[in-house]
Amino acid sequence: MEVTAIKAGIVIDHIAAGKGLLIFNKLNLAALGYPVVLLMNVSSQRMGKKDIIKIENFTAVDTAMLGLIDPNLTVNVIENCGVARKVCVTTPAIVKGLFACKNPRCVANADPDVSPTFHLHDEKTRSYVCEYCEELTRVN
Amino acid sequence: MQLKGRHLISPNDLTLDEIDAILRLAHDMRQNRRAYADSCRGSILGTLFYEPSTRTKLSFESAMLRLGGQVLGFADANTSAVAKGESIADTIRVLDGYADVVVMRHPKEGAPKLAARYARVPVINGGDGGHQHPTQTLTDLLTIDTYKGRLHGLRVAFCGDLKFGRTVHSLIETLARYPESKFFLVSPEELVLPERLKQHLGRSFSCEMIECRRLEEALPYVDVLYMTRIQRERFFNEADYQRLKNSYILDAGKMREAQSDMIVMHPLPRVNEIAYEVDKDDRAVYFPQAELGVYVRMSLILHLLGVN
Numbered sequence: 001m002e003v004t005a006i007k008a009g010i011v012i013d014h015i016a017a018g019k020g021l022l023i024f025n026k027l028n029l030a031a032l033g034y035p036v037v038l039l040m041n042v043s044s045q046r047m048g049k050k051d052i053i054k055i056e057n058f059t060a061v062d063t064a065m066l067g068l069i070d071p072n073l074t075v076n077v078i079e080n081c082g083v084a085r086k087v088c089v090t091t092p093a094i095v096k097g098l099f100a101c102k103n104p105r106c107v108a109n110a111d112p113d114v115s116p117t118f119h120l121h122d123e124k125t126r127s128y129v130c131e132y133c134e135e136l137t138r139v140n
Numbered sequence: 141m142q143l144k145g146r147h148l149i150s151p152n153d154l155t156l157d158e159i160d161a162i163l164r165l166a167h168d169m170r171q172n173r174r175a176y177a178d179s180c181r182g183s184i185l186g187t188l189f190y191e192p193s194t195r196t197k198l199s200f201e202s203a204m205l206r207l208g209g210q211v212l213g214f215a216d217a218n219t220s221a222v223a224k225g226e227s228i229a230d231t232i233r234v235l236d237g238y239a240d241v242v243v244m245r246h247p248k249e250g251a252p253k254l255a256a257r258y259a260r261v262p263v264i265n266g267g268d269g270g271h272q273h274p275t276q277t278l279t280d281l282l283t284i285d286t287y288k289g290r291l292h293g294l295r296v297a298f299c300g301d302l303k304f305g306r307t308v309h310s311l312i313e314t315l316a317r318y319p320e321s322k323f324f325l326v327s328p329e330e331l332v333l334p335e336r337l338k339q340h341l342g343r344s345f346s347c348e349m350i351e352c353r354r355l356e357e358a359l360p361y362v363d364v365l366y367m368t369r370i371q372r373e374r375f376f377n378e379a380d381y382q383r384l385k386n387s388y389i390l391d392a393g394k395m396r397e398a399q400s401d402m403i404v405m406h407p408l409p410r411v412n413e414i415a416y417e418v419d420k421d422d423r424a425v426y427f428p429q430a431e432l433g434v435y436v437r438m439s440l441i442l443h444l445l446g447v448n
């Protein structure tokens with residue numbers, strides 16, 4: 001299977017197989033209005049299988065969200081048919097408004113004016129401490 | 141150290157020196173109450189109680205009135221002027237114009253922290269869900285300091301529901317900051333101290349922790365016994381409840397096993413975990429503890445308002 005290389009835009013590569021669709025949905029790529037391809041279960045020497053997302057003519061992806069979903073993926077910005085630069089993605093230290101606190105008693109789930117905010121607690125277990133109630137929430 | 145204008149959301153907001161300053165002033169207020177009768181004249185404490193808690197509210201009101209200040213507020217958001225669905229940010233930005241310091245009790249965890257972000261006056265957390273209740277912790281510390289004369293090197297047993305009891309969590313976390321604390325954690329298996337808190341205590345502090353299933357195992361060895369309520373519904377099965385329930389009830393017989401200078405504390409109200417016969421024992425300090433709560437709140441208010 002072959003998908004044409006893009007001239008300009010962004011390639012999100014080395015996505016853990018199965019997480020491509022999650023990224024596609026979380027970043028709401030369907031609504032972007034640019035050409036988008038999502039490749040799933042592509043064979044990879046390094047990973048066995050991986051997912052890839054290509055977006056044409058668009059580069060402003062939410063890298064915090066990408067790092068949150070899969071800190072091991074790579075982001076290539078494409079210009080003039082070549083990789084212009086790589087964007088580093090890491091598990092973000094502070095996350096605002098990207099997921100909800102799992103504590104049902106938390107004010108962030110109750111107040112109309114609050115954006116749930118978290119601080120990275122443990123990178124290995126990918127757990128975050130809620131800024132408000134201090135409960136732990138694990139991401140994926 | 142400057143407490144003027146600060147918020148108190150969690151006991152961790154305070155350094156040990158700041159806690160010490162609050163306790164020292166509270167001790168003095170207890171000895172010389174009259175000397176402080178006009179300290180807060182002209183100041184208003186706002187009591188924003190989004191859920192009822194009569195004892196906490198009265199304790200704060202008593203504290204402010206004993207300082208010569210005045211109080212206003214509401215006792216229950218359902219019957220109060222707080223608009224339904226209004227954000228905390230909006231509410232506090234209106235109400236902070238009516239008072240010089242506010243205490244907020246809220247069923248949602250983190251609500252006082254959120255309020256503090258928008259308030260122009262100091263916000264005191266009067267209890268947020270199962271999360272924090274810093275003035276209860278200060279009350280407990282003042283009680284221990286009053287009767288034991290120190291906060292370090294103490295052997296403290298916590299008995300009852302250690303899983304959901306926020307009073308216990310805050311006090312353990314704070315006492316652990318003092319050198320050479322040793323804790324006996326007495327609870328049924330279903331209600332042990334949360335793993336995360338245990339890990340945190342183990343990693344950050346040098347305190348010693350011993351888990352026990354029965355109160356009798358800890359009682360002879362401790363300086364302080366902190367009793368809490370234990371609810372029948374919290375047990376997974378009836379057999380365990382029947383087998384263990386008496387072990388978590390303190391009575392005169394068990395008191396004979398304790399040291400002669402041990403103190404018994406309880407955040408109150410009690411249900412049946414302390415038999416009434418224990419009240420006559422000099423080591424029972426839970427009623428004085430409630431009174432000390434007023435002095436510690438007086439001291440806190442004075443510090444946050446920056447009154448000399």
Ligand SMILES: [Zn+2]
Nearest residue numbers: 101106130133
């Ligand atoms: Zn939360």
